[in-house]
Amino acid sequence: MFRQICVFVRQNITVQKRNIMKNILSSLFVFSVVVYTTKDSFLKTYDASKTLLFSYTMACVWIGLFNTVLLYMRSKQYLIPDLKSRLLSVRAYMIGTIVIQAFQCMIQALIGASILTGFDYDRASLVLKKGSLNVDIFITIYLLILAGDMLGFLLSIVLKNMESALACVPIFLISQMLFSEGILSLGNDYLKTFSKGFIEARYGMAAFGSIFKINNLPLALNELYPEIVQTSNDLFEISSQYILSCWRHIGIMIIVPILLSGIILTIKVHKKS
Numbered sequence: 216m217f218r219q220i221c222v223f224v225r226q227n228i229t230v231q232k233r234n235i236m237k238n239i240l241s242s243l244f245v246f247s248v249v250v251y252t253t254k255d256s257f258l259k260t261y262d263a264s265k266t267l268l269f270s271y272t273m274a275c276v277w278i279g280l281f282n283t284v285l286l287y288m289r290s291k292q293y294l295i296p297d298l299k300s301r302l303l304s305v306r307a308y309m310i311g312t313i314v315i316q317a318f319q320c321m322i323q324a325l326i327g328a329s330i331l332t333g334f335d336y337d338r339a340s341l342v343l344k345k346g347s348l349n350v351d352i353f354i355t356i357y358l359l360i361l362a363g364d365m366l367g368f369l370l371s372i373v374l375k376n377m378e379s380a381l382a383c384v385p386i387f388l389i390s391q392m393l394f395s396e397g398i399l400s401l402g403n404d405y406l407k408t409f410s411k412g413f414i415e416a417r418y419g420m421a422a423f424g425s426i427f428k429i430n431n432l433p434l435a436l437n438e439l440y441p442e443i444v445q446t447s448n449d450l451f452e453i454s455s456q457y458i459l460s461c462w463r464h465i466g467i468m469i470i471v472p473i474l475l476s477g478i479i480l481t482i483k484v485h486k487k488s
Contacts, residue, residue: 219303219304220311223303223308227311227312227315228315238278238282238319239326241278242278245274245277246327249274250331253267258336259432260432260435261429261430261432261435262435264432268397269398271331272359272416272423273416276360276419279320279359279362280363280367280370280384281384282316282360282364283364284368284384285377286312286368287372288371288380294308299484305484308480309480313473316364316365325353328356332352341425341453341458351458352423352426355419355462358419362415362465362468365468365469365472366415366472368473368476369475394417396410411464415465418462418464420450421450421451421457421461422461425451426458428453430452
């Protein structure tokens with residue numbers, strides 16, 4: 216199997232290099248646009264900082280989804296015969312795909328983290344005792360992109376054609392936006408439970424808010440009305456354990472789509488055999 220994985224990775228990097236480069240350049244463009252639109256007030260007021268971090272979180276999810284939402288569909292006519300004839304096992308295909316995507320997401324996360332380093336903030340890590348906060352930022356971005364990437368891969372396997380996949384992407388993105396608590400406060404307990412169970416953007420927002428300590432920032436209105444007191448948002452609790460908890464939840468949202476993708480693909484291959 217190790218040989219199958221190596222051959223698959225080498226061949227697919229060669230075949231997909233144009234798409235990989237396009238995805239990497241797209242991530243550079245998206246991250247740059249997000250930062251450029253709100254850079255003047257970031258880490259100066261709570262409102263502007265929350266807006267940028269919400270936009271950055273959604274950019275990570277968007278980038279991840281579009282990395283893979285058409286990946287399986289583009290290659291299945293060549294892939295299925297190899298899987299059926301066991302020239303390539305499902306396990307080798309899954310592992311090879313994860314390796315390629317993990318590497319691509321790492322480059323995209325490095326780009327996203329590097330862009331944020333241009334701002335003035337306390338560089339001491341909240342999680343690593345002697346580490347840099349840039350590492351915390353990188354890990355958060357990487358996990359968010361990879362979670363979106365694996366969700367996109369699952370959609371690519373489950374849905375029948377490209378039109379269906381592209382039609383589903385806006386639905387998933389809107390769900391992430393509405394239930395992340397980045398825009399709306401969820402008062403209903405059922406909606407909060409749904410958000411905590413299925414919305415990776417919620418945990419990305421929470422981790423970013425904690426990392427940048429935005430609860431300590433003044434409101435934009437304080438410039439005109441200094442008597443207004445900022446109420447701490449529980450979503451942005453400032454502690455290393457809280458950040459680790461957010462990473463753990465996003466990690467689960469990476470693992471679950473991987474397992475589901477493997478199971479569904481195995482069933483599809485056996486049916487077609």
